[in-house]
Amino acid sequence: MTATDTPTTVSWPPGLPRSLEYPTVPVGSVLRAAVRRWGDRTAFVEEDVALTFTELGRRAHAVANWLADHGIGRGDVVAVHAPNCRQYPAVYYGILLAGATFSPTNPLLPAPELAAQLTDCGARVLVTWDQVLPFVRGALSSTPVETVVVTGPAHTTDFAARATTEPGDVDLADLLAADPTDRHLDAAVDPAGDLAHLAYTGGTTGVSKGVELTHRNVVTNVLQSGCWVSGSVPELDEAGDVTLRQVLGPEEQPTRLGEARMVTIAPWFHAMGVIGYLNGLVMAGTTSVIHMRFDPVRYLEDAVRYRVTGFGGAPPVFVALLQVPGIETADLSQVRGISSGAAPLPVPLIDRLKALLPDAVIGEGYGLTEVTMQATGNPAFRSGTRKAGTVGVPIFDTEITIRPLGGGDPLPTGERGEVCIRGPQVMRGYWRRPQATAKSIDADGWFHTGDVGVLDEDGFLSIVDRTKDMLLYKGYNVFPRELEEHLFAVPGVAGAAVVGRPDTEAGELPVAYVVRRDDDAGAALTRESVMAAVNEHVTPYKRLRDVVFIDAIPVSAAGKVLKRELAERERATTSA
Numbered sequence: 001m002t003a004t005d006t007p008t009t010v011s012w013p014p015g016l017p018r019s020l021e022y023p024t025v026p027v028g029s030v031l032r033a034a035v036r037r038w039g040d041r042t043a044f045v046e047e048d049v050a051l052t053f054t055e056l057g058r059r060a061h062a063v064a065n066w067l068a069d070h071g072i073g074r075g076d077v078v079a080v081h082a083p084n085c086r087q088y089p090a091v092y093y094g095i096l097l098a099g100a101t102f103s104p105t106n107p108l109l110p111a112p113e114l115a116a117q118l119t120d121c122g123a124r125v126l127v128t129w130d131q132v133l134p135f136v137r138g139a140l141s142s143t144p145v146e147t148v149v150v151t152g153p154a155h156t157t158d159f160a161a162r163a164t165t166e167p168g169d170v171d172l173a174d175l176l177a178a179d180p181t182d183r184h185l186d187a188a189v190d191p192a193g194d195l196a197h198l199a200y201t202g203g204t205t206g207v208s209k210g211v212e213l214t215h216r217n218v219v220t221n222v223l224q225s226g227c228w229v230s231g232s233v234p235e236l237d238e239a240g241d242v243t244l245r246q247v248l249g250p251e252e253q254p255t256r257l258g259e260a261r262m263v264t265i266a267p268w269f270h271a272m273g274v275i276g277y278l279n280g281l282v283m284a285g286t287t288s289v290i291h292m293r294f295d296p297v298r299y300l301e302d303a304v305r306y307r308v309t310g311f312g313g314a315p316p317v318f319v320a321l322l323q324v325p326g327i328e329t330a331d332l333s334q335v336r337g338i339s340s341g342a343a344p345l346p347v348p349l350i351d352r353l354k355a356l357l358p359d360a361v362i363g364e365g366y367g368l369t370e371v372t373m374q375a376t377g378n379p380a381f382r383s384g385t386r387k388a389g390t391v392g393v394p395i396f397d398t399e400i401t402i403r404p405l406g407g408g409d410p411l412p413t414g415e416r417g418e419v420c421i422r423g424p425q426v427m428r429g430y431w432r433r434p435q436a437t438a439k440s441i442d443a444d445g446w447f448h449t450g451d452v453g454v455l456d457e458d459g460f461l462s463i464v465d466r467t468k469d470m471l472l473y474k475g476y477n478v479f480p481r482e483l484e485e486h487l488f489a490v491p492g493v494a495g496a497a498v499v500g501r502p503d504t505e506a507g508e509l510p511v512a513y514v515v516r517r518d519d520d521a522g523a524a525l526t527r528e529s530v531m532a533a534v535n536e537h538v539t540p541y542k543r544l545r546d547v548v549f550i551d552a553i554p555v556s557a558a559g560k561v562l563k564r565e566l567a568e569r570e571r572a573t574t575s576a
Contacts, residue, residue: 009385009458011393013231015247020234020396022223022424023242026189026215027196028097030222030283031060032182033241038258038285045306046086046290049157053285056089058180059159063094066178068185070147072125074099077198079123079145081105081114081136083292084268087155087172089278091127092268094175096196096215099186103198103210104269106556107132113208115139121198121210121431125149127172130164137166149175156292191215198431199271201369210431211369221372221425222279228395229339229363229380230257230284244283252381254336258285260309261334263302265294265317272341275373277312296320304330310337311360315345316555319495322352323518337380338362344463344481346488350388366391366463370440370447372425376400376461389485390460398423401446402455416464419453420446452479469563471500471508478510478542480563486534487512492521493530495553499566501546502574509545513566515553525549 012018023029034043035057044051051059072078078095080102082088095102103121105114107129118126119142126145128136130152140148151172154161159176197213219242223234231248246257262281266273281288289302294317303311311318318340321327338353338360345364353362363386365377378392379385386392394400401410402417411417426447429437441447452464465479472478480498487496495515500508514530516522527547535543554562 010383011379011385011458011460013228013248013379013381013384014252016227016231016233018396020223020227022216022220023234023236024191024216025219025240025242026096026186026191026194027218027222027279028093028186029241030219030279031057031093031097032239033237033243034282034285036237036239036241037243041258041285042287043282044086044089044264044288044290046156046292049086051086051089053282056093056282057182059087059090059176060093060097061182062178062180063090063175064097064185065181065183066175067094067098067100067125068183069178072098072100072147073185074188074194076100076125077103077121077123078125078127079103079105079118079121080269081107081109081126081128081132082151083107083129084264084273084290085151085153085156085292086290087151087159087176088268089282090176091151091172092274092278097182097186099189099194101195101198103200104274105200106267106269111135111139115143117200117208117210118143118145121200127151133164133166133169189215191219195428197274199274199369209433209436212428212431213372214428217372217425217427218275218279221275221374222283224396224398224425225276225365225374225377226280226283228374228377229280229337230255231381232257242283248381252383254382255309260284260286261306262286262288262308262310262312263291263299263306264288265291265299265313271367271369271373272314276339276341294320296324300324300327300330303332303335307334308332309334310339311335311357312339314555314560315340315349316495316553316561318345318349318353322349322356323494328356332357333359335360340364341367341374344389344391346485347389348485348488362386364391365395366461368449368451370427370449371421371423372427375421375423375425378460385458387456387458387460390456390462392461393459394423394461398425400455400459400461402453403448405452413455413457416452416454419449419451419461419463421449422446469499471498471510473506473508473510473541478508480510483510483512483534483538483542483544486537487514487530490525490530490533492517492519492523492525494518494522497553497561497563497566498544499563499570501570510542511546511548511570512544513548513550513553515550 038053042050043053125147127149152163196215196218200208231253232244232246235245266277363380367374376392399422465481494517501511530547
């Protein structure tokens with residue numbers, strides 16, 4: 001099913017086609033066009049030190065040439081184990097310009113998991129952070145890594161500075177200072193067949209699997225998401241590199257290409273970060289203020305200072321921002337868009353954001369690493385219909401169906417089941433896991449997400465829950481997200497997550513973990529009052545059986561709630 005327009009529902013950007021033309025180019029083409037188009041405009045800034053598009057291009061080609069001169073190219077994997085920083089974009093594009101494959105790793109991965117990922121992807125080079133180098137060293141002995149490139153805080157302000165290294169390591173400063181000319185090393189890349197990204201998933205639910213994303217996958221989804229957000233179509237510049245032509249006028253899309261400013265916190269080792277908040281922003285000529293870690297007070301300060309035009313992140317980011325003292329009076333008058341992903345926004349949270357920023361369009365979307373990044377989005381143009389509680393409609397060239405959880409033909413409109421996606425952004429498969437690939441992608445090309453959702457009559461998708469998060473209470477399916485929506489509507493609740501507590505008679509009991517807001521309403525919350533407020537809205541088998549107050553809901557660096565940690569806590573408590 002694809003989105004349709006009714007007299008009261010306008011979901012498609014006016015003047016834009018349903019299908020885009022995706023040029024057959026490698027990912028490096030995105031950077032080349034951006035350097036040519038945006039030149040001396042600031043691409044990234046960190047600690048008040050700017051990096052222009054022109055310098056980004058030179059530094060990226062320097063990294064590519066150093067890698068090529070040291071035997072790294074097409075078919076080789078380079079793993080990057082670092083937080084967001086000013087040098088990261090040059091490393092990312094340098095790897096791809098060399099024809100190699102980028103494999104991002106969470107810099108907080110425990111040593112055994114890091115070793116497992118490096119071994120599984122066959123990384124020959126590891127770019128890592130000097131502050132975790134002693135920890136990393138112990139994980140490398142059993143991996144295929146041949147070269148360790150070290151970077152650190154010193155490089156964020158001075159690319160010529162020296163990182164803290166040990167004998168045998170390579171300082172990233174050497175790569176950044178190499179020959180900056182464009183040797184077109186990626187000319188031999190096959191966009192349809194060669195891997196651009198080898199990204200790993202499963203960080204919140206279990207064993208990670210490598211996701212194979214070709215250059216075509218990445219370029220396609222950067223264009224799908226970029227055109228959807230900005231009201232544009234793909235275009236080739238005079239040199240044949242890919243850029244955007246904005247079709248929507250300022251009355252529908254007031255933020256113009258080459259004028260946007262954002263604080264960037266979405267981690268670049270995550271799909272949403274590297275596609276939307278690295279490639280997407282580079283293509284659009286956006287100035288990105290880099291924050292290595294999320295500090296809501298500092299985020300707000302820089303949002304005001306740099307007069308940002310948009311906010312972006314996962315729901316926990318907005319929960320934290322809304323609690324910053326003084327946000328109601330902060331000058332956020334330039335903000336015209338709010339982009340949310342990684343997990344659905346609770347409707348009460350949307351209402352609070354609308355009250356704070358009435359002129360901003362809230363563009364909630366949905367996707368997974370297995371579909372490169374994005375599959376659906378609420379309309380980003382001003383006259384579009386946005387349905388709170390949904391993640392929008394399928395974007396360009398993307399189809400969504402809802403299938404029975406046990407398998408079968410598509411379900412009718414309005415019935416919940418497994419979300420299945422088909423489109424040019426769907427991964428090639430799981431790295432060296434043919435059985436897992438065959439289980440996830442059927443013979444007709446539909447990727448089975450494991451998410452539970454429902455499509456309405458206008459093609460808007462609502463995510464009900466993850467199949468892995470679903471609870472079984474006396475044989476009934478209980479979806480935590482429904483309870484979490486009610487929890488966020490309780491005055492005084494700042495954060496919430498629902499998991500199952502093992503029970504010999506019932507199977508699993510719905511239990512809420514709740515963070516109190518730092519105000520009178522939060523202080524007044526009790527176990528009994530929260531349970532009563534939620535349970536009056538749900539049928540008996542869905543009722544909360546307990547409420548546990550905690551200081552913070554555990555989340556991944558990508559902003560996803562780590563329900564696994566809460567579920568393990570429940571299992572441990574029950575066993576004890």
